[in-house]
Amino acid sequence: MSILRWLGAGLLALGFGTGAAQAGQTFDTVKARGTLHCGVNVGVAGFSLPDSQGTWRGLDADLCRAVAAAMFGDPNKVRFVPLTAVQRFTALQSGEIDVLIRQTTLTMTRDTSLGLRMVAVNLYDGHGFMVRKDAGVTAAKGMDGMTICLSPGTTNELVTTDWFRANKLRFTPLLQERMQDNAQALQAGRCDAIGTDATQLAALRSQFTKPQDFVILPERFSKEPYGPVVRRDDQEWFDVIRWTVSALIQAEELGVTSENAEELKRTSPNPEIRRLLGADPVLGQALKLDPAWAINAIRAVGNYGQLFERHLGPKTAIGLERGLNRLWTDGGLMYSWPMR
Template identity: 45%
Template sequence: MMKRVLAGAALLLGLAGGVQAATLGEVKTRGHLTCGVNANLPGFAAKGEDGSWAGFDVDYCRAIAAAVLGDPAKVTFVPLSAQARFDALKNGDVDVLARNTTWNMERETKLPLRFAGISYHDGQGFIVKKLLGVTSVLQLSGAAICFQTGTTSETNVEDFFREKEMTFMPVRFDKLDDLIKAFDEGKCDTFTTDMSFLYAVRLRLAKPEDAIVLQDVISKEPLGPAIRQGDEQWFNITRWTLFALINAEELGVTAANADDLKSHSKNAAIRALLGVEGSTGPEMGLDADWATRAIKATGNYGEIFDRNLGPNTPLQINRGINALWNAGGLMYAPPLR
């Protein structure tokens, strides 16, 4: 009996070990990372006329590719709709989903996914035409509201409007392009989704200057990258790549100075981050320079934010709660040691 129990335990451990190494091994054998992104969300993920991708989520995937494969260019970006994104991840069509996706309990217990962390603290808001004369969501009772199917937006509105004893008429669309066209043509009074998404959508309107994003926020929307459950090694790699970028900003490590700090810094936290001390890379199946490569490829978290979303970009988003914890925000990462 004891032998059978031990044999069964050994089999389970063997299976667990096989699952654990699956994604990393597949990515290395394939020679490129597959990353699920939004089809066209300027600032987060968008494909240029020359075929190149750019954006906040795009840079995160490039950082992973640099850490794992040594080359940030070794990424295939897979455009996914809100409806198709979870099946694509579940079926192995992508290795990581970096598509402005909200981390909530249902998605980790029902689907099931694992979120690597919070890359962007967001909240659901509303965009309206200035001619409507609305300055608060509390003035939208009875409004026709556009929703994209496959998201949690309509549920959030139902909860909020019920609490405030307000009513609304839902107008649903599967495709974002159809939704934007309907809002542009006045077929709904407002469109609601994550605030960051609304700033990007505003740029796609026929007359962006005629629309405003209301400042009311009706929900918490912690956005982050997700992977399939059951692969702890890949979970560690995707999670700690994000944490490495956040820690790099806090420690003043940038794309430009990473090599110099690697050679000359005496700061223990910087030396651990850049692989001079400790063994964080080998413990995940990577080499010691994984974080250095990620930072050099994309810059630290602050550099990524400023380049794609910040005040000097078309979106003009302030850091706000996405500032580092020691600068009044919520962005915080455990130390690499």
């Protein structure tokens, strides 16, 4: 019997017992602090970029606000922490930030080997190249021998290296942490191209002095699903981030916007809308949040479609069509898990 008790204690220590796993401290720490520490890019138009008053604007910045609104009922209770690609994972691992929402591709090795957890997809993208128009290049195979600006520690560096090697082509990398430095290098002629995700290329070009002088090649060379990242220390916190993203997608699916959310909460007989907006408190209870958690996020930043159109869509300087980021009902990949 003593041997059985010893084995049972060992299994419990390893987490194989019948009891629930102990939650980590991030959820409680954020709640007690009263402010979300959100890691974002140091500055890419359409994603996270301070305006002339120092206010962070963009898709990623607004997702940070959505989480703050879900947690505290106030989208302004967030501190933005600008991070380069090299800094981002260390900042999360060390506890400097609570969540990373910074154009980060969700990959298997990142999800399994860094002590982190990839949460959910908020944007589907793919690797591409931008070249000078006067180079006369219309396809990537015409880039043989070029100097390509890349950010170290990114999937883009790996994708570029693999593709050129597979096609027996040569290139010279110019590695710089800040994408803005790569943009300046391309405009100054220090490199012939930039390799990164297509949405970032469009965002960078929108800030150029002469954007018409640069061409984004049509090919895509990888799958780059972006999404928030958290530490593997707190399932409750993981749930808050995952379901906040899902709530914004679900809102678009149901026709709920920042403008009509309050009225629909009062008048809609649709049980899905009632659950989402907190007229039925079951979803908030599941997350240990106020029943109004989702409507607070939606009122603060809008549904997913509103976010995309405001920061990246055809009427912005970036001018992107939604493509794969359309709802599944419109031929895209955006799809909320059932919220019930």
